Amino acid sequence: MSLHRLVYRILSTAMVVSAALLAAGMALDALEPGAGGRLVGAGILALVATPYTTIVAVLAVALKRGDRALLALSAAILSVLLAALAVGLLLNLGR
Amino acid sequence: MAAALCLQHLVSMALSGLDQLKFLLVAVLAGFVGSIMGIGGGSIIVPVLTNVFGVPIREAVAASLVGVIATSISGLSTYFREEITNIRMALFLETSTTLGAMLGALLSLVTPGSFLYVIFAAFSFYIAASQAYSIRVEERKIRKSGFRAARPDRISLLLGLSGRYFDESEGRRVEYVISGTLAGWLVSFFAGVGSGMLGIGGGFIKVSAMNLFMNAPLKVAIATSKFMVGITAATSSVVYYLRGVVRADVAAPVALGTTLGAIAGTKVMNKLRVRWLKAAFSALAAYLGYVMLRRGLWLMGVAELP
Numbered sequence: 001m002s003l004h005r006l007v008y009r010i011l012s013t014a015m016v017v018s019a020a021l022l023a024a025g026m027a028l029d030a031l032e033p034g035a036g037g038r039l040v041g042a043g044i045l046a047l048v049a050t051p052y053t054t055i056v057a058v059l060a061v062a063l064k065r066g067d068r069a070l071l072a073l074s075a076a077i078l079s080v081l082l083a084a085l086a087v088g089l090l091l092n093l094g095r
Numbered sequence: 096m097a098a099a100l101c102l103q104h105l106v107s108m109a110l111s112g113l114d115q116l117k118f119l120l121v122a123v124l125a126g127f128v129g130s131i132m133g134i135g136g137g138s139i140i141v142p143v144l145t146n147v148f149g150v151p152i153r154e155a156v157a158a159s160l161v162g163v164i165a166t167s168i169s170g171l172s173t174y175f176r177e178e179i180t181n182i183r184m185a186l187f188l189e190t191s192t193t194l195g196a197m198l199g200a201l202l203s204l205v206t207p208g209s210f211l212y213v214i215f216a217a218f219s220f221y222i223a224a225s226q227a228y229s230i231r232v233e234e235r236k237i238r239k240s241g242f243r244a245a246r247p248d249r250i251s252l253l254l255g256l257s258g259r260y261f262d263e264s265e266g267r268r269v270e271y272v273i274s275g276t277l278a279g280w281l282v283s284f285f286a287g288v289g290s291g292m293l294g295i296g297g298g299f300i301k302v303s304a305m306n307l308f309m310n311a312p313l314k315v316a317i318a319t320s321k322f323m324v325g326i327t328a329a330t331s332s333v334v335y336y337l338r339g340v341v342r343a344d345v346a347a348p349v350a351l352g353t354t355l356g357a358i359a360g361t362k363v364m365n366k367l368r369v370r371w372l373k374a375a376f377s378a379l380a381a382y383l384g385y386v387m388l389r390r391g392l393w394l395m396g397v398a399e400l401p
Contacts, residue, residue, distance in 0.1 A: 003182055008175035011168040015354060018165065022351045025343075030112050040347045047164045047350060048336050051329035058182070069254045073186035077326060080193040084330040088337035 003061055003070075010057055014050040018043045052081055114148065118345060119352040126166045126356025131364045131372070132379055133317030134298030135163030135324040136353060138386075150345055157340040160332035162349040167325025169354045170361035179260040179318035179365065184273060184311065187254055188283040188301060188319075189326055195287020196327065203292040212391025215289050219384030222303045226377035230370050233306075233313060237262060237369065242271035245310045250276040260315055263365040271312055279309035290327065293387075298324050299380055313369055313376070321361075 025039030055078045062070035121143045122136075129136030137159040144155035174180045202211075236242050247257055256273035282304035286297030298320050305316035335341055364372070 004175050004178055004180070007182060008171055011171050015165070015169045015171075019169075019351060019354045022347045026115065026347050026351065037343060040343045044161055044336070044341060044343065044346055044350065047161055047168075048329060048332050050164060050168055051326045055326070058186070070183065070186070073183065073190065073254070076190045077186055077193065080190075080197075081326070081330060081333075084333050085337075088334040091334065092337045092339075 003058065006057055006061060007054055010054050011050065014046060014053070018046040018050075021046060052078075052085075055081060115344060115348040117148070118144070118348040119355075122162055122349040122352025123356040123359075125162065126169065126353030126358075127360040128356075128379075129163070129166040129298070129324075129353065130170060130321055130357040130360030131317070131367070132299065132376060133302045133320030133324075134379075135159075135328060136166050136356075137163055138383060140349060140353075144345065144349075150342075153335075153340050154342045154345060157332065157335035158342060158346040158349045160328045160335060161341060161346045162353040163328035164325045164332060165350040165353040166357045167321055167323075167328065170358035171322075173361050173365055174318040174321070177261045177263075177365065178258065179314055180322045181256065181258050181273075181311070181315055181319045182322070183254055184256045184258075184305065184309075184315075185319045185323045185326075187250075187256060187276070188279065188304065189323055191280045191284040192287035192290070192297065192301065192323065192327055193330055195284040195289075196291035196330065197287075199288040199291025199293070201291075202288065209391050209394030211289070211292060212387045212394065215293065216384045216388035216391060218285070218300070219380045219387060222299065222307070223377045223381035223384060225307050226303065226373050226380060229307070230373045233369050233373060237265055237267070237269055237312065240270065242269060242310060242312055245272045245274045247272050248274050248276055258315070260312070262312075262314065262369075264368050269312055271310060271315065274310050275308045279304045282308055287327075297327070299376070299383060302376070303380070313372055314365060317364065317372070321357075 021039045021043030025036035025043060028036030028039065055074055058070065059074040059078055062074055122140060125136030125139040128134070128139060137156070140159040140162055141152070141155050144150040144158065145152050150158070171180070251257060251273040256276065257271060259268055259270040262269050283301050286300035286304065289300065290297040301323060302313070302316045302320045305311035305319060306313045311319070
């Protein structure tokens, strides 16, 4: 599968899943306040997690193909994303 | 467990359905403009949420970042099918943007940034003028294969950054050679500093870095920047999310709205004549330059904020 096709599949699946969760959550909440909170939470989590999933997938493709340039680029981006995640977790622990 | 994780970091929903509908409509516009221009749309969402609806700035930025990711990942079928998005170039420039964003965040702790606002304003006016000036050049380069004529530099060759795409409005396949990678990397770094320090998304600067400095056609620059802004937004939004600043009642309509807007925007972008796209981009850069100049002068105590 080409890199474009793989990334497209990941992003479009994430878009459909997150939009469906957000829409369902908002609809439920409109019917009964508070009822859609979990679905909305899952939709937002899906959005925030998508760039991580994408870069991990690109990294896996680079490894499989032995594409050093792509590997270096995706590893660099992933390390920044993981550093941000670590900062977020540390700040959360400090609360 | 997953459900608990979803809820643990979210502030609960409290806004009325009418307010959420208004947020959604604003976000549709932001997603539409964002996907046509290759920007996240935060420069539209944040001022409206704070100034019109009175949402606190941190919560507005947090919701906007979630919306930026939604803009970035939505309506990609055209951009990816026609390979307008250059994934390698996006990753290459993302290394500088994220580094710049980290430096910007650190700088924001020691300086109010008034001087930087003025520098960014000046650079935005330069971008506005350059985009307007290069309208005919871009059209000529598309029609006479001018984007293929550049000489790739070593980084471009090493990373395989050059590519091609199908331009719907011109009805032709456009090949391009990426050059000026170092200049583009540095301009993207500058965009990242602005993003981290001033909260400016930097999307319009990245588009210009690719289009004006690296010989990428404007449509490639826009599609690539659209892909990039989601990754950049993820680095900040994960911190906001875990910190519990993301308000579900604000972020949900914003993300849903930007998704709808971006789907519509991406269907339109490649059909637009590049001259109109460049003119609109020039106007956007001039407007953002004006906003930043006002803000910088206000911080210096020279002007009042409208």
